[in-house]
Amino acid sequence: MNIKHEIIKCLTVISALCLFFIGSTTAQLFENSQPATTNISKTTCPCVLENLSVVFQVKAPEAKKVQIDLGKMYDMDKDDQGIWSVNTNPQVPGFHYYSLVIDGVKVADPASESFYGMGRMASSIEIPEKGVDFYEIKDVPHGTISSKYYFSKVTNGWRRLFVYTPPGYDTNSKEKYPVVYIQHGGGEDERGWAEQGKTDIILDNLIAEGKANKMIIVMANGNVSVGRGGGGYSSAGMAAFKEEMSSNIIPFIDKNYCTLTEVKNRALCGLSMGGGQSFYVGLESLDYFGSIGIFSSGIFGGINNPSGKEFDAEKEIPGLLSKSESFNQKLKLFYISVGEQDPRFEYTKKAVKKFQYSGLKVEFASFPGDHEWQVWRKSLYDFASKVFKY
């Protein structure tokens, strides 16, 4: 036996020790369950049971109280090894942010991948939805997500954005593509649609099935006024986002990608805060955007509108109701969606009804689910299959 094998043996032992160490905050996989696809390790919990309840486990012998915050707060129980665990209620399918709460401090679960959401790197758990696989990677031609830096004159600094280009983009240098600018929600950034949203996989699948045209999708950071932490909802944030789009992002994309640059070939859409940005900035910029998508926005009322005052579309965007025909002529697609368990659901339906009553053409869709990524993945699927079809 040569030293290579000796060393490899030693390193194998070290690797095993490392794995033990790495796994030391989590315990073994729970019986009759599947580890979540969002886990770091595919052999430990969190694990999803057949009834879609989830077993969480964490080793914390010295902690007084350990909980899981999954919207609802679950107290965990400690065994004699110091491993805390809990089996939750059955969960709604989809992608849920959650926190491990150790003696009152909300942190990311070391057993899970982290995603930028809730204004920090947060754990998430993917609960499978039976019969739904449009966001699962399949044996179809795959596009690319590219990471690009551009200089923003608004923030006076370098900023990152992600760009999805469809299959064949790299090899066909003559084709030009329409562009969707898609925005994340509050407490998220440009990573939202690339990671949580699975934009690339959804588009690859849609294009392979012939349900969507090939398109470029740009995922920029909508927190323009005050950096990552927030600010997108404020007046200053809205104005800064508008300027960022028109002065920096769109020119950068049109310069560096093979884009179709007519207004009809450019769309703006977004979720929650990004839906608010799409409504105000989009409708005020119909010389830039020919299609607009608003997913789960709070502007119509509900949880983001504690004033209780009714949404007055005509005041918000003058002419939207009284001159609806001129908006219809400019807008190739005006799309609004919301989750059916979202507190924004009834307010959104009411606003859409008013829009339609005034003659404004609106494509409305609702999906089962609360204010979460499963609704937004379905919104993207639906929006992408309808946009640029003329």
Added chain:
Amino acid sequence: MNIKHEIIKCLTVISALCLFFIGSTTAQLFENSQPATTNISKTTCPCVLENLSVVFQVKAPEAKKVQIDLGKMYDMDKDDQGIWSVNTNPQVPGFHYYSLVIDGVKVADPASESFYGMGRMASSIEIPEKGVDFYEIKDVPHGTISSKYYFSKVTNGWRRLFVYTPPGYDTNSKEKYPVVYIQHGGGEDERGWAEQGKTDIILDNLIAEGKANKMIIVMANGNVSVGRGGGGYSSAGMAAFKEEMSSNIIPFIDKNYCTLTEVKNRALCGLSMGGGQSFYVGLESLDYFGSIGIFSSGIFGGINNPSGKEFDAEKEIPGLLSKSESFNQKLKLFYISVGEQDPRFEYTKKAVKKFQYSGLKVEFASFPGDHEWQVWRKSLYDFASKVFKY
């Protein structure tokens, strides 16, 4: 005042509340300090003082004991608001993984960005190095990092890799480029060189200064045998990595990118575990790779070699010493680097001396620092400025 402004006012209040909530686990910025560039928020701690000590803070009124694990363990002190803080010793410049330890549980600090290292999503802190800016984004032409899926016949599943393409790659469809395959360390994955390593920024700067040729850099996941958690060091892991490279990754890259495919235009390098892979798989695959780089590998002895047996290069790679001239003819660059405070330093120097004594051409470099990313960033800078120069 219209409802838009009312709503925006309300939303601003909500945003402010959200920010307060987001920031509730961290406190205000420490006096006379700079927030670390690795922070989520640029207005809270961790913050770096002039002497390079770091103030960490976390709000945890109910915790019994809170610590920071930064290699050395620091106990934090609680004030009457429940905010724990500590000012560490002055830190070595560079990028350090660290953990927040709440009542004995090691977790990521919610105030920091997370990076996949130590087998989980881990916090890191960037300590600036005076006069060193080769990994800082500058006003130079920028390349792109693309995320790609390929199907692996070795793991029988879809895997992700990142590809750096240099400035001008997209617009000049006729030029072909040499390729560096660069590997991460144990407990890391394909994200290591893209995020911690700042490969794109380092190469953009090197190319702009005319110090490196334009090249493609491929960052694949080297944990082939057992998925993300580890396995790269084992015999099975090494063999699986070799097959993954030759059967899946290299053909995928040569098919999808404008590559120069002669052996001399292909390099393999890596850090720590990836350095071991570069040594064994690289030297056994000189029909694939014309240049090899080994950064901070434990194969020569030290912390990864508890057997204490001396490294015998001739046994590991037959002919490496006795037929060094044949290796010299095949290898355009055989590069070895290590940190000067790394326990592997003396062993590496000793091995290099033996290599050179036997007539094997080795480019050796050492940099101040332990087994950390600052040494690896400098290794990439050095390696990239030397490779493909003939």
